[in-house]
Amino acid sequence: MKFPSWRRFGAGLATLACAAVLTWQAAPAYAHDSLKSSSPAKDAEVASVAEIELEYNASVKFPFVVLHDAAGKAIPLDKPRLDGPKVLTDVPQPLAPGAYVIGWRVVSSDGHPIEGEIPFRVKGSASTPSSSGVAAAPAATTPSPAAAGTEPGVPAWVWGGLAVLIVVGAWIVFRTSRRTPGQEETDADH
Template sequence: METTMAFSPRRILGAAFACALFLLFTASPALAHDSLKSSSPAKDAQVDSVQEIELEYSASVKFPFVVLHDAAGQEIPLGKPRLAGPKVLTDVPQPLAPGSYVIAWRVVSSDGHPIEGEIPFSVKGSASPSVSSSSTGEGPAANTPPQAAESAAAPTAAGSAAAAAERSATSAGVPGWIWGGLAVLVVLGALVLIRTARRGPDREEVDAD
């Protein structure tokens, strides 16, 4: 006599629920990627300076890549990222000027899946003040606007040119054209004297005859 095992709906539902729980708990570790827990500078933080960027993840990561950009999109030189357990550390060799910055990072999660993100922050401070006239020792003239300086320099240059012309006229004493005329008169006078000296003996011989 054969006996047939009957499966009640409750047993079927119970077995299906147990399989679903088993698949859920065994698959969840594989589907859960690592994530960024904290950072220094923190997101949207305002800091005085940054010497090092620190990124901490929920587990150890591999192949870190970190880039820093300023507000204009220009890349700021950084040191080579290094791993320290779940942390990624990157040196900032140069002081950062006041302004907004963005850290862009990319790592490979412990499950082999790449993850990435961005961290905006800003450096506090203002532009360096202009050097005062007292520190330079130049006095009030250092603060004179360029147009005012040019206006003040124009009369000075004109006065210098006039003084130079006056000194030249004083040193000359007599205009050049007068000296030229006198030279011509001297030459003409010499020619007349030479001709007169030559004609004198001829006339004396004629008178003697």
Template sequence: MTLSLHRHVRAAAAVGLACATFLATTPSPAFAHDALKSSSPAKNAQVSASSLEEIELEYTASVKFPFVVLHDAKGTEVPLGKPRLAGPKVVADVKGPLAAGAYVIAWRVVSSDGHPIEGEIPFRVKGSSSPTPAAGAGATQNAPSTSPAQEAEPSEAGASSAGPSAGVPGWIWGGAAGLVVLGAFVVLRGARRGPEREDANAD
């Protein structure tokens, strides 16, 4: 009886030791920390400013107390909406379009097992594909062009309006007009004396 009892005790101890070893080496889902499953934007992704309206983080299980911040390449914080929970997802709205450049999403949540977890997601916002025209170039293109012929027209019109007096002193034209009047007076006077002499000779 004593020998048989010792055998049963040894067998039970061996089974208990094997169960303890199995439980110790096998991870239990209840004690596994949650992890980030996916994100939008994804890590090292390149996105356009117009398409980035919100940040979405999805975890392997439901999380609590989400904290999400966004920084640019200089470390300046970019305003975001308050993070909200949607099951295993955390969503934060992006306030306004982002300028082109590098950014980093820093997040922190409390796992379903009560353990806090955190991480960072770098990404880049692409720049504009079409260059912006300079203001001076636009003003030059919109301004009406003046042809050489149009520029020369005012000079020609000014020369024509000046008339023959251009380059000739006014007193010369006055003297010439006086001579014309005097000559006409002499001719008229001579024409009047002609008939008087004819009448005298007839008498």
């Protein structure tokens, strides 16, 4: 009975170990926390907003919340604060009737950033001037989270690394399986 050479066994074991490590590192990507609810809710029409409340399915860190009107102007907000899985932000000035978007970004409990947007409306005529009297900063000066509800899946580098490992492993198996019995014994003697 012939046993495989140690070289072939080692190459196969190394390929399996690398694939296991890449798969293990990719698993947390599926564990990102998510936004459970918000006040105001997505696409809600409300009479007024004194506080923005974002609730996640787990505790998050480093909250960042911005509010923009339909023209893209930033509306001043108080500093966000954490309360377990909730992020709370006071809206110090009354909002004029019209469309608004809350942009949020937090660091998930698994250490990855997540972000999204929540559009809503304040009831009334959009032509009513703001009673805040505070000039809003231009939207370009305030960083805004990217597209709504983006939760990345497995990063592309993980898939690329896994593909390279599969190709290398297949090449090693192909090369070692094509050797003649005399070559294998000669290699084993060295």
